[in-house]
Amino acid sequence: MYDTFTEIPLSERIQRLHDASPLLIGVFDEHDMLRYANPAFRRALGLRPDAFMTWQDLMRLNHKQKVGTRIDSPDFEAWLASARSRRGKLPYRGFEVDRTDGRWHFMTESLAPDGWMLCVAVDITDVRADERSLRADRDGAWKAARTDALTGVSNRMHILQLLDEQIAQLRSGGQPCGIALIDLDHFKSVNDRYGHYGGDLVLRDFAHVAASTLRRVDGFGRLGGEEFLAVLPGVDRAELAAVVNRLHEAVRRSTPLPDYPGFHYSFSAGAGMLEGGEDALTNIRRVDHALYEAKGSGRDRCVMLT
Known part of the structure; x- marks a missing residue:
């Protein structure tokens, strides 16, 4: 399919829009391997243009380099198990993510029937801090209600x-x-x-x-x-x-x-x-x-x- 006016293939047009977008856009396959990430996604998570890895390894890299997702837990592996226990279990979910650089993102995960996942995040740092704090408390309570405190997996x-x-x-x-x-x-x-x-x-x-x-x-x-x-x-x-x-x-x-x-x-x-x-x-x-x-x-x- 082509753009009617410029004869640019629609897939190429979409690719250009993704590459220029300030939104963080990533695609993971059914094995949770990163298969596509636009420049904004790579900058935010400290990824080289040619780097592809599983979501778990990406979180480990972020934690080691202190970039991307802010992880305050003293037990990183327990945090990882807890996060993974909720990942990819619903056709769609949205949640807020605090970054190490002080920015704040709203992340969505859209899951296809074959297990591939589209992740899109938008910067919401300008939202009032007190509102963010309330939502963070709410999200923390939601996670705690579903997580085994010792192991980090589902309770x-x-x-x-x-x-x-x-x-x-x-x-x-x-x-x-x-x-x-x-x-x-x-x-x-x-x-x-x-x-x-x-x-x-x-x-x-x-x-x-x-x-x-x-x-x-x-x-x-x-x-x-x-x-x-x-x-x-x-x-x-x-x-x-x-x-x-x-x-x-x-x-x-x-x-x-x-x-x-x-x-x-x-x-x-x-x-x-x-x-x-x-x-x-x-x-x-x-x-x-x-x-x-x-x-x-x-x-x-x-x-x-x-």
Whole structure:
């Protein structure tokens, strides 16, 4: 398609408009890899013209260089897990972002059915400071209500909400969805031997490993104690098993206790496909039976529902 008056291809015209726009415009693919960023986006986040990376690595780069998003949390990885637990879960969302240079942006995320995401931010620094403060407090309360304070991933309420949403989509003819109920093996003995601080490090490490292994569209949250739930939309049974297997391999390589480099841990899981005719707790009870079987047959494994 061409511009009627100048015969410039419409795609080129749109590209020129994006390049000249003061709006921050970025496009991420289904793996959360940055595929396009206009000059304003790159300047704000300290990216070279030829730099492309995942959103998580972009946040790590920003944190290291102290540019882009302002991150006040003393635990960066927990902040990252918390932010990722909300990213890409809704077709559209808008939120405010405080930058390290004192600027303030309103960011929107528009999610396509195939997982690609359009991110657009506008500078709202000139909005009255007291109004911004009120909205920041509101956004902080909203995040806290959905985030597990220790690990930074979704809390019980939020992950069950995501599960309910997938059940609703399944009932209306949406895509299939897999779920996995996960329990860290012999966690009581970890607390007994290394103290609750050591246990906390293991929980946070597992949340970090899981967040790094799962996709952006996947839901992942802590139900309580050492029990977690993963919600994986758009997978079949074989793909679900492969994801849990990759998570097993990643956890086996992890060394979460700096003072005990030889320490390793494992988890057991029960997994299966979501049933649209059942509610959230009934679906969880089904995979809980598979989890019980995994524990009884030696742990450090996943039992798939047939």
